[in-house]
Every structure is written in C-alpha cells, then in structure tokens.
Amino acid sequence: xxxxxxxxxxxxxxxxxxxxxxxxxxxxxxxxxxxxxxxxxxxxxxxxxxxxxxxxxxxxxxxxxxxxxxxxxxxxxxxxxxxxxxxxxxxxxxxxxxxxxxxxxxxxxxxxxxxxxxxxxxxxxxxxxxxxxxxxxxxxxxxxxxxxxxxxxxxxxxxxxxxxxxxxxxxxxxxxxxxxxxxxxxxxxxxxxxxxxxxxxxxxxxxxxxxxxxxxxxxxxxxxxxxxxxxxxxxxxxxxxxxxxxxxxxxxxxxxxxxxxxxxxxxxxxxxxxxxxxxxxxxxxxxxxxxxxxxxxxxxxxxxxxxxxxxxxxxxxxxxxxxxxxxxxxxxxxxxxxxxxxxxxxxxxxxxxxxxxxxxxxxxxxxxxxxxxxxxxxxxxxxxxxxxxxxxxxxxxxxxxxxxxxxxxxxxxxxxxxxxxxxxxxxxxxxxxxxxxxxxxxxxxxxxxxxxxxxxxxxxxxxxxxxxxxxxxxxxxxxxxxxxxxxxxxxxxxxxxxxxxxxxxxxxxxxxxxxxxxxxxxxxxxxxxxxxxxxxxxxxxxxxxxxxxxxxxxxxxxxxxxxxxxxxxxxxxxxxxxxxxxxxxxxxxxxxxxxxxxxxxxxxxxxxxxxxxxxxxxxxxxxxxxxxxxxxxxx
Numbered sequence: 001x002x003x004x005x006x007x008x009x010x011x012x013x014x015x016x017x018x019x020x021x022x023x024x025x026x027x028x029x030x031x032x033x034x035x036x037x038x039x040x041x042x043x044x045x046x047x048x049x050x051x052x053x054x055x056x057x058x059x060x061x062x063x064x065x066x067x068x069x070x071x072x073x074x075x076x077x078x079x080x081x082x083x084x085x086x087x088x089x090x091x092x093x094x095x096x097x098x099x100x101x102x103x104x105x106x107x108x109x110x111x112x113x114x115x116x117x118x119x120x121x122x123x124x125x126x127x128x129x130x131x132x133x134x135x136x137x138x139x140x141x142x143x144x145x146x147x148x149x150x151x152x153x154x155x156x157x158x159x160x161x162x163x164x165x166x167x168x169x170x171x172x173x174x175x176x177x178x179x180x181x182x183x184x185x186x187x188x189x190x191x192x193x194x195x196x197x198x199x200x201x202x203x204x205x206x207x208x209x210x211x212x213x214x215x216x217x218x219x220x221x222x223x224x225x226x227x228x229x230x231x232x233x234x235x236x237x238x239x240x241x242x243x244x245x246x247x248x249x250x251x252x253x254x255x256x257x258x259x260x261x262x263x264x265x266x267x268x269x270x271x272x273x274x275x276x277x278x279x280x281x282x283x284x285x286x287x288x289x290x291x292x293x294x295x296x297x298x299x300x301x302x303x304x305x306x307x308x309x310x311x312x313x314x315x316x317x318x319x320x321x322x323x324x325x326x327x328x329x330x331x332x333x334x335x336x337x338x339x340x341x342x343x344x345x346x347x348x349x350x351x352x353x354x355x356x357x358x359x360x361x362x363x364x365x366x367x368x369x370x371x372x373x374x375x376x377x378x379x380x381x382x383x384x385x386x387x388x389x390x391x392x393x394x395x396x397x398x399x400x401x402x403x404x405x406x407x408x409x410x411x412x413x414x415x416x417x418x419x420x421x422x423x424x425x426x427x428x429x430x431x432x433x434x435x436x437x438x439x440x441x442x443x444x445x446x447x448x449x450x451x452x453x454x455x456x457x458x459x460x461x462x463x464x465x466x467x468x469x470x471x472x473x474x475x476x477x478x479x480x481x482x483x484x485x486x487x488x489x490x491x492x493x494x495x496x497x498x499x500x501x502x503x504x505x506x507x508x509x510x511x512x513x514x515x516x517x518x519x520x521x522x523x524x525x526x527x528x529x530x531x532x533x534x535x536x537x538x539x540x541x542x543x544x545x546x547x548x549x550x551x552x553x554x555x556x557x558x559x560x561x562x563x564x565x566x567x568x569x570x571x572x573x574x575x576x577x578x579x580x581x582x583x584x585x586x587x588x589x590x591x592x593x594x595x596x597x598x599x600x601x602x603x604x605x606x607x608x609x610x611x612x613x614x615x616x617x618x619x620x621x622x623x624x625x626x627x628x629x630x631x632x633x634x635x
Contacts, residue, residue, distance in 0.1 A: 016122065020113045025110075028137060030138050031111050033100060041104055044078075044084055048078055050191065051084070052076070054188050055076050055160065057187060058184050059087055060087070060375040060377065073088040073101060074160070074161070075101060075160075075162075076161075078158050079121060081108040081121055081159070083104065083107070096138070097138070097139070097142075100112075108121070114129060115139055115144055116128070116146035117144070121159055124156060126146065126177065128143070129144045143164055147160055147182075149181050149185060152188060153227065160181045162176065182212040186229055189218065190216075196282045199219075199279070200216070200245075200256065200277055200280075201279075201280070202215035202232055202276070204235075209278050216232055217240060222253075223245040223257060224245075227241060235275060236269055237271060248269060251265075259277075259279050260279075281365070313350060314351060316491040317491035318491040319490070321483065321491075324340075325354060337453065337479075338452045338481065339452075339476055340352070341454070341458065341459065344530070346483040346528045347529050348456075348483060349368065361408065365407075367402050369402045371416055379419065382399075384439060385399045386440050399438075401438060403430060403449065407449065411449045411450070411451050412452045412454070413451070413454070414455075416454065417459070418467070421467075421469065424468070424469045424472050427472065428469065428472045428475060434447060435447065459477065486525040486529055499529075500536050500548075503537050508545065508548070509548075513547070513549075535553065540552075600614075603617050
C-alpha cells in the first residue's frame with residue numbers, strides 16, 4: 001500500500017527530528033542570532049548575483065500581484081542555508097526572530113533544528129513545517145514552506161521559502177513556493193544557454209508553453225541535449241542529458257530545430273506520447289546589430305502577395321478576420337506599425353504568429369513581450385537591455401533586451417497599455433530614431449524591427465486614463481484592427497469542428513453531433529477561443545474515447561446552458577440540424593436541454609457523493625438518482 005502525501009511529509013519531519021537529536025539539540029535551545037558584517041553581505045550579493053537576479057524577476061511580480069495582501073515573508077537562501085534576500089512583511093515574525101530573516105543569517109538544521117529552509121536542503125525536497133513541527137520552541141510561532149532551486153545541471157543552488165503566521169490559512173502556500181522555485185530553475189537554465197543553444201519547450205498542450213511546469217530541453221546544433229529541467233525528464237520518462245533528439249522523438253532533429261521559431265510543433269515520443277513543442281533559436285545568431293542606424297525601415301525587395309499568405313489557422317470563412325489579417329500584412333511589410341484590439345482570448349497572438357510567418361522576415365525572430373507581466377523595477381532593463389554591472393544583480397555579460405533580440409524581425413508588445421510611463425518615453429524614442437540605448441550605456445545601437453502591439457481594451461481609454469502616452473499611441477497606431485469576439489464570428493461551426501478535430505481521440509467520431517454543435521455554437525463564450533479550447537479538451541478527456549455527449553461537457557458550461565434563452569437555443573439547433581420543422585427542432589432542444597441532469601449533478605456534488613442525501617434533497621428515489629448518474633457517466 002502506497003504512503004499518502006501527508007504520511008511522506010510527516011516522515012520527513014520525523015527524520016529531521018531524529019537528526020536534531022543525534023546532533024544533541026534540545027527543544028529549549030536558543031541559538032545566538034547572527035551578526036553578518038557589511039563585507040560579508042556584499043560578498044554574498046557578488047557571489048550569488050545570478051541567482052538573486054533570476055529569483056527577483058520571478059518573485060517580485062508574483063508577490064505584488066498575489067501575495068502582497070497576505071502577511072508573509074519570502075526568503076531566498078543559498079545551498080548552505082544562508083539568507084541572501086527577503087521580500088514581504090516582517091511583522092509575521094516575533095521580535096526575537098527578526099535577526100534570523102536578515103541577510104547572512106543561517107538556517108542549517110544542525111543549528112536551528114527542523115525548519116523549512118534547513119530541512120528542504122537536507123532532503124532536497126519541498127517541505128512545509130507546521131508550528132509544532134519545528135524542533136526548537138523558539139520557531140513555533142510560524143509556519144514555513146520551502147522548495148529547493150536547482151541549476152542547469154540539476155544541482156542544488158538555493159532554497160526559496162515563505163514564512164507566515166501560524167494562524168493564517170496555509171492552503172496552496174507550498175504549491176506557490178514550488179511554482180516559484182520551478183520558475184527560477186527555468187530562468188537560470190535559459191539565462192545560461194539562450195545565447196548559443198537551441199531551446200525546445202515541451203508541453204502537453206499548445207497553449208501552455210509559458211507555464212513553469214513546461215519541460216525544457218537545451219540542445220546543440222546537432223540535436224544533442226546538453227541540459228534540461230526536471231519536468232522534461234518527467235514528460236519523456238528518462239534522463240535526457242546526453243541523448244539526441246532523434247532518440248527521443250519520431251520526428252527528425254533537422255525538422256525540429258528548423259521549425260519556425262515560436263510556432264507550435266506537434267511531436268510524438270518513442271513511447272507514443274503526444275506533446276506540443278516550441279523552438280527558440282540561439283539569440284547570438286539572431287541579433288547582429290548593424291554598424292550604423294538606418295534612416296528608415298529597409299525597403300522590401302518585393303511586396304508580399306497576401307492572396308498566397310497562409311491564414312488557415314486564423315479563420316474558416318469569417319470575412320472580418322480574413323480582412324484584418326490581409327490588411328495587417330500589407331501595412332506591416334511596408335514598415336507601418338499594427339495595433340490589434342479585441343476581447344481576451346480572441347486570438348491576437350495567433351494572428352501575430354500568422355503575420356510573422358507570412359512576412360519576408362519569417363526566418364528572423366518574433367519576440368513576444370507581455371508588458372503587464374514584467375516587474376515595474378525591471379521593465380526598462382528587460383526591454384532595452386543593460387550593460388555589464390549596470391545595477392546590483394545585473395549579469396556579468398550584460399543583457400541584449402527584448403528590442404535588440406527582435407533586430408531584423410518582429411517585436412510584439414502585448415498589453416501595451418500596461419507599460420510604465422517611464423518606459424513608454426524611451427520606447428517612443430526607439431520607434432522614432434530606430435536606435436536603442438541599453439541601461440547604463442552611453443552609446444546607442446541601431447535596430448531594425450517591425451512593430452505589432454495589442455490590447456484588450458479600447459486604446460483611447462488608455463490614453464484618456466493617462467495610462468498610455470498620446471504621442472506613443474499615435475506612433476503605434478499605424479493600422480488598428482479589431483478581431484471579432486467568438487460569439488460574433490460567422491465561421492463558428494467550422495471553427496468548433498476544427499478545434500475538436502485537433503484534440504479528439506482517434507477512436508472518436510470525426511464530426512460532432514448536431515446537439516453538441518448546437519450547444520457549443522450558441523454559447524456566449526466570454527472567454528472566446530481560449531475558453532472554447534478548454535471546454536473541448538475537458539469534454540474529450542471525460543468522454544475517454546467515446547463520442548461526445550452533452551453530459552461530457554464541463555459542469556459550469558452546462559449550468560450556463562441551463563440559463564440560456566430557450567428561443568435562441570431553438571434557433572441554434574434548427575440551424576445546426578438544417579431542419580425547418582419546429583417540432584423536430586423542439587425535440588432536439590429538449591434532448592439538449594440539461595436542466596434535470598445539471599441540477600442532479602450539482603446536488604450530488606454538494607452532498608459529496610452521498611446517494612441518500614442527494615435523493616432526499618432532489619425528492620426522487622435512489623433508483624432514479626442512479627439512473628441519472630449513469631446517464632451523466634458518473635456511476
């Protein structure tokens with residue numbers, strides 16, 4: 001019988017207490033607080049500047065957006081348990097513990113007993129230490145969660161931890177620490193190899209490459225894996241370092257490494273596991289700053305023929321989407337900026353990728369930047385790059401920045417209205433003069449980029465609220481196109497069918513039934529195409545090889561259908577079945593209407609699977625309840 005996760009975690013604590021006893025520690029022992037000197041702190045910052053910079057880039061935005069309202073303290077320690085940096089609210093600790101959260105403090109188990117940082121280092125595992133699980137009574141006023149950080153060679157380099165009051169809710173805290181630690185792992189990997197190696201990002205879906213839980217393979221130009229993260233080894237069920245891509249996938253390495261950058265690629269492993277992949281080429285090969293600044297965007301030798309451009313991934317008969325794509329391509333090829341607007345999830349990034357592949361710069365980089373995701377303190381250094389030693393924590397070799405990485409290619413600035421005003425003024429100069437000045441530098445470097453920006457709000461509202469400079473708005477607003485919401489598209493039937501065909505199991509029917517198609521095309525889809533993809537993926541997974549039925553759709557989706565106006569759904573069913581008779585259409589409507597099943601499922605979940613309680617609340621017999629649950633595929 002396998003041990004539960006709780007039993008494993010408690011076993012780690014028990015083993016830690018055994019070590020403390022072996023070292024001769026006593027529960028009442030109170031170690032002397034450390035008093036590191038300025039020289040020691042300065043040396044720590046110098047020695048671990050790469051780890052500090054990578055961690056700060058991941059922790060700051062998450063703390064500001066998620067944890068800032070919570071009373072918690074985040075600590076970064078090196079592999080020797082010495083504190084390197086702290087963020088957050090120091091009020092979570094008692095006065096006598098404050099020195100232990102300063103730079104230079106050391107949390108090794110031999111000195112401080114069982115604690116999140118020291119125990120995570122001793123076990124190489126993520127741990128959460130509850131109040132009374134601390135070996136020393138001194139530490140029992142708090143709860144600590146910690147996760148190890150590994151370098152590109154999977155060696156322990158540090159620990160990230162969160163400490164909070166023992167009386168605050170601890171749900172998800174350990175998960176948050178694991179997530180942040182994995183993000184730091186990935187950033188360390190990228191920073192070390194992105195300049196001169198290929199990076200292959202692996203995911204189970206094509207819309208989740210930015211997740212910290214994506215697998216990362218670092219390859220040389222012969223397709224040999226020189227480094228990887230632990231998630232990649234898990235996805236491929238083997239240790240990947242030293243292995244060639246040809247031995248991991250059924251697709252030849254030349255096809256993988258030659259695939260257009262940032263465009264999704266479908267791969268199958270030797271074990272027949274299907275994965276989505278994205279290739280990033282070495283940045284040192286992409287960026288070759290010219291000796292002098294061009295007076296204007298280099299003229300194209302020949303205008304792109306928009307009639308031959310491949311926009312098959314964008315639309316399946318919607319004239320508005322086709323017009324947006326064709327017009328954007330024409331002006332973009334002439335160096336005119338394109339501003340894309342539309343609700344969240346309508347496919348702005350998909351349009352950008354299609355435009356990139358249709359331009360004469362498809363072999364060059366497409367650099368996508370989410371302006372809302374960059375920490376305020378780092379936005380200028382991330383966009384414009386920086387010189388070596390420009391600020392504390394800067395990389396020894398400096399950084400190119402996103403703009404220079406897009407040299408000769410396309411720069412895509414998403415959520416442009418969220419960019420800080422200080423960075424907007426610098427960006428305006430780049431667009432006007434076609435030169436960029438890295439942070440800490442005095443000389444400007446010429447850049448040749450095509451610019452695409454996007455926002456899910458009306459740009460004029462950003463200008464009126466003062467979030468977007470008017471002069472920058474008029475600079476980026478060469479052509480403004482608005483992608484229609486999914487509910488307004490005329491190709492919904494074909495689009496739904498196409499997305500289903502991408503995710504269906506081989507044994508499932510090639511076409512959706514009229515009932516399912518009617519339900520999917522009638523939905524208002526506030527999350528647009530992104531929401532549609534998730535709903536279909538969930539339904540396919542629940543069906544597990546069977547043809548999709550109404551009860552395979554997610555519960556919240558069915559609940560929304562329950563409140564849909566019957567007349568509109570009737571029109572949708574009539575249209576999808578192609579039948580004009582109202583009696584036939586009404587029959588389909590009754591079949592598709594999920595009211596009793598939805599209510600049954602909601603009550604069943606509310607009663608936590610208790611048949612007697614659910615039947616009593618529904619005022620039906622147990623046999624009737626069992627019958628409904630069988631129809632839903634629950635029992």
